[in-house]
Amino acid sequence: MGRLIIVSNRVPSPRERLQPAGGLTVGLRDAVRGNESLWFGWSGATTDERDDDPLPSLDVVEGVTYATIDLTARQLEGFYQNFSNGLLWPLCHYRVGLMTYRRSDWETYLEVNALFARVLVEQLQPDDVIWVHDYHLFPLGQALRDLGVTNRIGFFLHIPCPPWSLMRSLPGADLLLRDMEAYDLVGVQTQEDVENMNQSFSLCGIAARAQAFAIGIDPIEFHRQAIASADTPAVRRLVESLHGRTLILGVDRLDYSKGLPERFAGFEAFLERFPQYRGKVTFLQIAPVSRGDVPEYQALRRQLDEQVGRINGVHASYDWTPVRYMTSPVPRDTLAGFYREADIALITPLRDGMNLVAKEYVAAQDPDDPGMLILSHFAGAAPEMMDAVLVNPFDPDEIADALALAMEATRDERIARFTPLDVEVRRSTASVWARDFLKALKAGLDD
Ligand code: ADP
Ligand code: G6P
Numbered sequence: 001m002g003r004l005i006i007v008s009n010r011v012p013s014p015r016e017r018l019q020p021a022g023g024l025t026v027g028l029r030d031a032v033r034g035n036e037s038l039w040f041g042w043s044g045a046t047t048d049e050r051d052d053d054p055l056p057s058l059d060v061v062e063g064v065t066y067a068t069i070d071l072t073a074r075q076l077e078g079f080y081q082n083f084s085n086g087l088l089w090p091l092c093h094y095r096v097g098l099m100t101y102r103r104s105d106w107e108t109y110l111e112v113n114a115l116f117a118r119v120l121v122e123q124l125q126p127d128d129v130i131w132v133h134d135y136h137l138f139p140l141g142q143a144l145r146d147l148g149v150t151n152r153i154g155f156f157l158h159i160p161c162p163p164w165s166l167m168r169s170l171p172g173a174d175l176l177l178r179d180m181e182a183y184d185l186v187g188v189q190t191q192e193d194v195e196n197m198n199q200s201f202s203l204c205g206i207a208a209r210a211q212a213f214a215i216g217i218d219p220i221e222f223h224r225q226a227i228a229s230a231d232t233p234a235v236r237r238l239v240e241s242l243h244g245r246t247l248i249l250g251v252d253r254l255d256y257s258k259g260l261p262e263r264f265a266g267f268e269a270f271l272e273r274f275p276q277y278r279g280k281v282t283f284l285q286i287a288p289v290s291r292g293d294v295p296e297y298q299a300l301r302r303q304l305d306e307q308v309g310r311i312n313g314v315h316a317s318y319d320w321t322p323v324r325y326m327t328s329p330v331p332r333d334t335l336a337g338f339y340r341e342a343d344i345a346l347i348t349p350l351r352d353g354m355n356l357v358a359k360e361y362v363a364a365q366d367p368d369d370p371g372m373l374i375l376s377h378f379a380g381a382a383p384e385m386m387d388a389v390l391v392n393p394f395d396p397d398e399i400a401d402a403l404a405l406a407m408e409a410t411r412d413e414r415i416a417r418f419t420p421l422d423v424e425v426r427r428s429t430a431s432v433w434a435r436d437f438l439k440a441l442k443a444g445l446d447d
Contacts, residue, residue, distance in 0.1 A: 002127025002151075004037040004438070007120065009080065009136035011041035011068055017061040027215060027430025032064050038128075040120050043068035046076055053118050069119055071112065078108025080136065085294050087170070088135045092159045093257040093351040096169045098296050106172070110139060117143035124149065129442060132183070134158045141182035154441040155180065156187040156213070157197075159353040160380065164200040174204040181206060185441045187213045189354045189380040213437045214384060215354050216429040219363035222336060226364035229337025238284075239341055246407065248283040249342035251335065251357050252349070253290035254327060256300050259350040259376065259393040260287060261307055264323065266348070266391075266399025268311050271322060273397070274404050279320045281407070283346070284338070288329040301327070339364035343371050344406045347379065348393035354380040358388070362418070362425045370418035372406035374399070384428060387420045 012025045032039070043057065047070035056067035071079065082105040090098035117140060124130075130153040132140050141153045167173045177200055180186050188194055188210050197210040229235050238247075248267070252258035267283050287304070291297045308325045315322050330338070339345070345361040358373060358381045365371055375381065375388040382390060389402045409417075 002129055003125065004032055004035050005124065005128050005130040006032070006037065006039045006133065007116065007130065007137060007140060008041045008133035009084070011039055011066055013044065014059065017066060027434045030431035030434060036063065038065045038067055038123060040067045040123065043070050045070045046073045048072065049074065053115060056119055056123070067123060075108060075112050078105045079112035081291070081293050083109035084136045085291050089159070090296070091166065091170055092135060092162060094160070094162050094166060095256065096166055098256070099169065101171060113137060113139040114143045116140055117147055120144070121147045121149060124151065126151070129438070130154070131156065131438070131441070138176055139179045142179040145182045152184050152441055152445060153182065154185040154187065154437065155183040156437060157193070158189065158215070160351055161188055161193040161197040163196045164203050167200050177201065177204055178206050180208040183208065185437070186210045187437050189214055190383060211440065213433050214380070214428055215356070215433045216425065217356055217359045217363060218430055219359070219426045222360055222363040225333050226336040226340040229333050230340060232334065232337060234334045235337035235341060238338060242282055246281045246343045247341060248281055248344045248346050248403065249338060250283070250285040250346045252287050254287040254297065254301060255290055256296060257349055257351055259348045260285070260300070260304055262350065262393045262396065263346060263348045263399065264304070264307050264311060265396040266393070267323065267403070268315070269396040270400035270403040271315050273400050277407060278315070279317065281322070282324060283322060284324045286326055286330055289327050336360070336364050340366065344374060344403065345371060346374050346403070348374070348376040348391060348399060349379050350376070350393055352379040358385060359425045362421045365418060365422070367418065367422060369411060370414050372409055372414055372417065373421065374402045374406060384424050385421055387417045
């Protein structure tokens with residue numbers, strides 16, 4: 001039985017290696033458990049320009065070897081900030097107007113993928129199975145094949161895949177997609193992503209096919225964490241500060257794909273159209289700064305600062321602030337406790353690969369007295385979570401109506417919506433996702 005090699009640009013930080021944070025880390029931890037495995041990617045640090053390929057720094061935690069390399073400031077800018085996050089991220093989230101294309105960035109993107117391949121190949125053994133993650137590394141499989149690697153290689157895209165009519169806005173999109181032929185298996189989150197990717201493959205004459213594998217979380221562990229956090233100082237202080245008001249919660253990286261300005265507009269419409277709830281609700285939005293060196297993210301941050309200040313200025317009274325907005329991260333266990341206390345989760349991305357926050361919110365609830373999940377149609381999680389209150393986030397009035405519906409729901413109505421959501425979150429876990437993908441990737445290997 002060969003090792004499992006995981007490759008992603010972002011590798012869990014040393015702290016997360018012991019206490020995994022996101023669903024990806026948890027899911028992959030389950031996948032690597034009991035297997036000898038290696039996780040390779042960027043260290044999160046930069047270094048000076050160099051002539052030779054770096055040696056990865058190695059760190060073994062609970063049987064997993066973490067192998068990471070630094071990137072130079074020039075590589076980080078061209079590969080990560082510009083091409084991955086200034087071009088591929090908006091393109092795949094259907095925001096072609098936000099794309100910035102420069103040929104030199106594509107060259108740096110290919111350069112870093114080739115570097116990853118050269119460093120990784122030195123670590124490989126003949127039986128290893130390689131699993132590459134996300135849009136930073138589309139060309140990695142081909143770069144490995146060019147070096148003579150014949151191992152099984154799978155690829156999973158965590159973000160949406162747009163239809164060819166949008167994808168082709170990227171000059172040379174067909175070249176990027178052609179590299180997918182190097183993979184033995186290409187996985188995406190939803191059926192819609194499968195259709196879009198396969199359409200692009202067909203139209204470009206590319207001999208690859210995508211399959212859907214919806215990522216989940218570890219619901220049992222998250223539920224346990226939410227209960228354990230209820231009696232911690234942070235969660236108690238939050239509850240006391242509410243003075244009995246209904247808590248509406250949003251949790252997202254500060255990213256334009258998350259629909260934050262639209263969400264605040266929806267909350268403002270709710271205050272205006274349902275004045276009976278003024279002074280009775282608190283909307284807590286936790287939005288830690290992400291990719292702060294990318295101009296579009298800086299612009300969004302300024303926009304939100306202005307918008308929240310204005311909403312509070314107009315609607316607050318001397319003893320009530322409608323919106324609490326914070327851009328610092330919250331520890332994961334505290335977050336689980338906040339989810340459990342929240343009466344309503346307001347999760348309204350304009351486009352999202354999956355959205356694990358929606359699944360975490362469900363997992364954190366008390367099944368006898370659950371909260372209400374308001375979820376965008378455009379989250380990858382929506383097809384699995386049809387019992388949530390689904391909204392079109394582009395319409396502030398629809399968000400306002402959903403908030404009013406959630407405020408008025410009886411306990412029986414809340415339970416009726418929650419129960420099927422809970423069943424689904426417990427069925428489609430992170431470990432099922434990893435197991436199914438790896439099973440399909442390895443199919444035929446042991447024959
Ligand atoms: P994305 O992958 O686009 O960031 P997801 O909703 O799929 O969106 O996953 C986000 C992950 O990051 C979740 O596991 C969530 O709990 C975590 N997260 C988001 N915001 C915070 C925060 N403020 N503090 C700690 N963890 C957070
Ligand atoms: C999304 C992407 C991941 C990425 C994460 C955090 O979940 O799918 O690939 O790692 O956001 O973004 P960052 O740029 O900080 O790695």
